[in-house]
Amino acid sequence: MSKTINTTVRINRPAAEVFRLLTTTSELEQWFAEHARVDLAGGSYGFWGRYTPGLPSEAQQQLKGFQQDRSLSYVWHVNGNDTVVEFTLDGDGDATVVKLVTHGNREWEEGSGSMTDFWVAALENLRLHAHGHAQILRCDYNHVRGPVDCAVEVASGASAVWEGLTDPGQLDRFFASGARVVLEPGGEFSYGWENGGPQSVVSLEPGRSLEVRWLWGTEDDTVVRWELKESSGRTRISLLHSGFGERKTQDYHAGWTSFLVSLKAMLELGSDWSKVQTDGYVPEGATA
Numbered sequence: 001m002s003k004t005i006n007t008t009v010r011i012n013r014p015a016a017e018v019f020r021l022l023t024t025t026s027e028l029e030q031w032f033a034e035h036a037r038v039d040l041a042g043g044s045y046g047f048w049g050r051y052t053p054g055l056p057s058e059a060q061q062q063l064k065g066f067q068q069d070r071s072l073s074y075v076w077h078v079n080g081n082d083t084v085v086e087f088t089l090d091g092d093g094d095a096t097v098v099k100l101v102t103h104g105n106r107e108w109e110e111g112s113g114s115m116t117d118f119w120v121a122a123l124e125n126l127r128l129h130a131h132g133h134a135q136i137l138r139c140d141y142n143h144v145r146g147p148v149d150c151a152v153e154v155a156s157g158a159s160a161v162w163e164g165l166t167d168p169g170q171l172d173r174f175f176a177s178g179a180r181v182v183l184e185p186g187g188e189f190s191y192g193w194e195n196g197g198p199q200s201v202v203s204l205e206p207g208r209s210l211e212v213r214w215l216w217g218t219e220d221d222t223v224v225r226w227e228l229k230e231s232s233g234r235t236r237i238s239l240l241h242s243g244f245g246e247r248k249t250q251d252y253h254a255g256w257t258s259f260l261v262s263l264k265a266m267l268e269l270g271s272d273w274s275k276v277q278t279d280g281y282v283p284e285g286a287t288a
Helices: 015-023 025-031 115-130 158-166 168-174 250-272
Strands: 002-011 035-039 044-048 061-067 071-078 081-092 095-106 148-154 196-205 209-216 222-231 234-242
Touching: 002 115, 015 025, 015 071, 015 081, 015 095, 015 115, 025 035, 025 115, 095 115, 115 250, 148 250, 158 168, 158 222, 158 234, 158 250, 168 250, 234 250
Parallel strands: none
Antiparallel strands: 002 095, 035 044, 044 061, 061 071, 071 081, 081 095, 148 234, 196 209, 209 222, 222 234
């Protein structure tokens, strides 16, 4: 069974600039894929490598069409399906509303990285790149099993990052749905999700580290730990999610990448940021 996912992001840059970032080989390799090859006039648009779901060793896309500075569409054979990817760029003065519609997405399977998480992270990275921000984080799909261990650098002080990780209002802005937080060992720590997620605080050192107990569905308990290291007004966020045993964890790699990229974008872009809107989560957790 396949489904259609609608995802939207607003970027405070002209449509012509956003289109260039979507269709230039060297730009795509900075924010989207490990490798890309684009020749719109010649009818080709492709990307592949370790940041692409399925880890293709060569391009598996076929250009359908484009309208300069307005739209781009291609067919992408991914997860066993031919998925149609359609970008539409709606100019609004010096800003652009990017509308992404993907048709033919395979239903999500436990252990596999979801396409919803992939596209949310990709669009946040596109926006960060459009605003000239560095240190972009992409999901490495080589990681199939074992603990999730990833990090990102944020152009904000540790106090702002700590607030983003622990303040219910901030969490709800970019990731949670009715977060509840009691910052003490054993205190409640919840993203407000029905199916699970973080449960309680295991340990904390305010402004420096936080460890929480995680439970999802019928899975065994696991532990998520964040560590913050500030230097010259920038903060490195290191995340370790452990305790999975032999379970496949590509879904968690993709999900935590989306989390960290969204947090980075919210903190760095300020008034230029608004949450990426998608109907791929119902109401939480990816459905494709």
